[in-house]
Amino acid sequence: MKQRSLEELFDQCINRRMIIKNKDTLRHSYTPDVLPHRDKEIEKLAFPLISTLKGETPSNILVYGKTGTGKTAVVKYVGKALVKKVGGKFYSRPSIKRIKPDFEVENHDNTPLYFIYINCEVVDTQYRMLAKLCEYLGESVPLTGWPTDKVYDIFFNALDSSKKLVVVILDEIDKLLKKSSEDILYNLSRINTDLKNAKLSIIGISNDLNFIEFLDPRIKSSLGEEEIIFPPYDAVQLVDILNQRAEEAFYPDVVGPGVIQLCAAFAAQEHGDARRALDLLRISAEIAERENSKKIEERHVKEAQIKTENDRIVEVLRTLPTQSKIVLYSVVLLEKYNTSTIITGDVYSVYKDLCRLSGQDILTQRRVSDLISELDLLGILNAKIINKGRYGRTKEIRLGVPINQIKRELEKDYKIERISYYVPPVQHKLG
């Protein structure tokens, strides 16, 4: 019995018409050989770097743009291209054991070029940053313990030991500012004045357009010598990008009509996020493959769109703090048992009851009001400020997601499940 069904399964797998040839090319970590609609940005980025190689003092570059506009891809692309051209090393994947470059090219008689890619979300303090840079330059520094200035000295000496140009790419540089002081940026940005042989250039990548406003003016001027802004892709440009990736990722003739356009349209609605578009295409393909379809069709894309949106909601609901869950559950119960519109005061009184029943602390109305605003921001609630004249000013609250989905997810939490019998008292409608 078992044997046979397994055999059938194998047969199915082998005979199944495959759609995806190479899934990696649909992942956002993948850097393609061609970056459509980014010629201008590539040029702007490459120009200052090339002039540095000719001996001019390097200028630092700041790159802005929303998620999925190709910032990281373009920077890496230019870096790799330059290293290939003039020789040097390109580091982007720090392995724990031993750091080795993604690739290196023997340099000719030029100044050797080092690209070091660091994601500031992971490397988020001055010490870690310096330690990481030391590692890349071949010096070993313990993860903790040494004074920061000693690590800085080691880094400085390793850097200045020979003639070279080091380009440090700081991705998500805005995270650095939030988590630690901006000292590291200050030190790095003025290091060139002390260097005898080597030169250092910083490329900062930021999602936050206001990032620079919060900087110390001295850092601001040196870091933002060149600024490149990446505009979001429009739907037409997204189509080009998807077409190019689809060609590498899929077998021929498996993409149905309108599929690419639909993926692009969905993603364009969300500020032209190419990453989102690629995710949609990949998930559509997976859905199509799973149901043994020969082609990816528009309905697969629609299904993928719903699926990703649902996954997001489920994840958000699951990870909500208990207090927010109780607030949200209060709204759910009011929606279920109450016919009139729901306002903050109603929610708060139900919330207090639920807290008492479940033994949770009761927060102030002020705080609950903030929690409601947060839920609004997440799109789970819709809260609109309304004026009811004599009867005050408040928020009119509605659910932003089907009630049953919220109820089901919340009740998976036993703290909510055990108070789910509660029925809010009937409201006396005024007017």
Next chain:
DNA sequence: AATCCACAGGAAGCCCGGGAAC
């Protein structure tokens, strides 16, 4: 015109946990 409801939402400060610095 003045009043007043039922909150919104800003400001300041407390408490606490965790990580950096010493």
Next chain:
DNA sequence: GTTCCCGGGCTTCCTGTGGATT
């Protein structure tokens, strides 16, 4: 280890709001 500092969650106190009501 201890101390220091920071940020997040939270409270307290407060001022502001716009139209129905007086």
